[in-house]
Amino acid sequence: xxxxxxxxxxxxxxxxxxxxxxxxxxxxxxxxxxxxxxxxxxxxxxxxxxxxxxxxxxxxxxxxxxxxxxxxxxxxxxxxxxxxxxxxxxxxxxxxxxxxxxxxxxxxxxxxxxxxx
Amino acid sequence: xxxxxxxxxxxxxxxxxxxxxxxxxxxxxxxxxxxxxxxxxxxxxxxxxxxxxxxxxxxxxxxxxxxxxxxxxxxxxxxxxxxxxxxxxxxxxxxxxxxxxxxxxxxxxxxxxxxxxxxxxxxxxxxxxxxxxxxxxxxxxxxxxxxxxxxxxxxxxxxxxxxxxxxxxxxxxxxxxx
Numbered sequence: 001x002x003x004x005x006x007x008x009x010x011x012x013x014x015x016x017x018x019x020x021x022x023x024x025x026x027x028x029x030x031x032x033x034x035x036x037x038x039x040x041x042x043x044x045x046x047x048x049x050x051x052x053x054x055x056x057x058x059x060x061x062x063x064x065x066x067x068x069x070x071x072x073x074x075x076x077x078x079x080x081x082x083x084x085x086x087x088x089x090x091x092x093x094x095x096x097x098x099x100x101x102x103x104x105x106x107x108x109x110x111x112x113x114x115x116x117x
Numbered sequence: 118x119x120x121x122x123x124x125x126x127x128x129x130x131x132x133x134x135x136x137x138x139x140x141x142x143x144x145x146x147x148x149x150x151x152x153x154x155x156x157x158x159x160x161x162x163x164x165x166x167x168x169x170x171x172x173x174x175x176x177x178x179x180x181x182x183x184x185x186x187x188x189x190x191x192x193x194x195x196x197x198x199x200x201x202x203x204x205x206x207x208x209x210x211x212x213x214x215x216x217x218x219x220x221x222x223x224x225x226x227x228x229x230x231x232x233x234x235x236x237x238x239x240x241x242x243x244x245x246x247x248x249x250x251x252x253x254x255x256x257x258x259x260x261x262x263x264x265x266x267x268x269x270x271x272x273x274x275x276x277x278x279x280x281x282x283x284x285x286x287x288x289x290x291x292x293x294x295x
Contacts, residue, residue: 001131002123003244006176007237009139013146015230020150022222026214028200029155032162035193036146039169042185046178051246051252058260060253061269063181064262067188068273072280074193078200079284094216109187 006047013040027081027091031074038070122243131175131248138171153210155201163194176246178253 013036020033042063049059085091123129128136145165149158166189173182251257262270 001135001176001248002125002241003246004125004237004241005132005135006172007236007241009135009142009172009203011230011233011237012139012143014233015226016143016146016150018229019222019226020145022225023215024150024198024206025216026155026206027193028204028206029150029158029214030157031200032149032197035162035189036149037220037259039189042181043169043172046173046176046181046253047246050176050248051244053247053250053252055261056265057252059257060178060181060258061266063178064184064258065269067174067181067184068277071188072277074196075284076280076287080202082203083287086264087236091204091246092213101261108154 003047003051006043010040010044010047013037013043024090025094027077027084027093029091031077031081035070035074038066042066121245123245124243125238135172135175138168138175141165141168151211153214154208155206155211155214156198156208159194159198159201162197163190166194170241173253175248176253177251179251180253180255180258180259182253233248 001116017033017040019035020036021030023075024033045059045066047059049057049063051057071104081091091110130280142165145168149165152158152161166185170182172187173179173185178258208231
């Protein structure tokens with residue numbers, strides 16, 4: 001089997017995940033895009049592990065670790081998401097902008113105007 | 118490791134099966150990031166991650182494939198669907214799931230994909246990997262895990278516990294607020 005096929009699949013999944021990460025507004029869909037990118041990393045880890053076939057099984061072990069960390073990340077991410085929903089009633093990522101440095105003067109959700117430093 | 122060369126244009130049987138699973142994974146991933154119905158995005162994510170498990174099986178990584186099915190399709194997708202339910206996600210199609218910067222995002226991600234794909238094909242275009250040996254069964258992975266990776270494994274169990282307690286602490290309603 002060609003090594004480049006799983007690597008191309010990994011590249012495609014990473015690109016799709018990064019598109020979703022940039023374009024989605026709903027926090028749950030952003031988390032799904034992060035999952036796609038983590039899976040892209042997993043595919044290339046497993047592919048290189050099967051290719052090198054070393055005694056440590058480093059790629060497959062790390063892939064299992066990544067799966068575990070993804071589960072922890074989803075748990076914490078959903079807890080934060082529910083907290084955000086309880087306190088604001090929305091989980092749109094472009095409405096939680098109070099901590100952002102203000103870019104435009106006529107920003108609708110702007111909490112504090114930028115002081116002239 | 119077996120370094121034998123064969124052009125990408127002459128596929129083997131394993132190549133074809135892998136390409137089939139990979140195509141399903143890519144198409145359903147595109148549906149995840151482009152569908153207008155949020156529940157459908159979760160179900161397409163299950164399809165994508167499940168066909169990735171098929172890809173792992175073709176690459177003779179059995180144990181990772183079953184872990185993928187158990188944890189991703191079994192737990193993560195269900196958690197995401199729970200999250201949709203608890204945030205009262207709209208059932209029908211909704212137009213506000215996607216932001217306004219679609220062109221810039223498309224440009225950036227297509228750029229990343231193009232550069233990485235050219236790099237991969239240039240570097241490994243005709244390299245073959247051996248998928249006939251049992252390199253990913255439960256006994257092989259278990260031996261590697263508990264002989265060489267014990268310390269990361271235990272650290273990861275502590276991390277999972279910390280994440281669990283953290284999730285409980287975050288979602289517990291505080292006194293005084295509300």
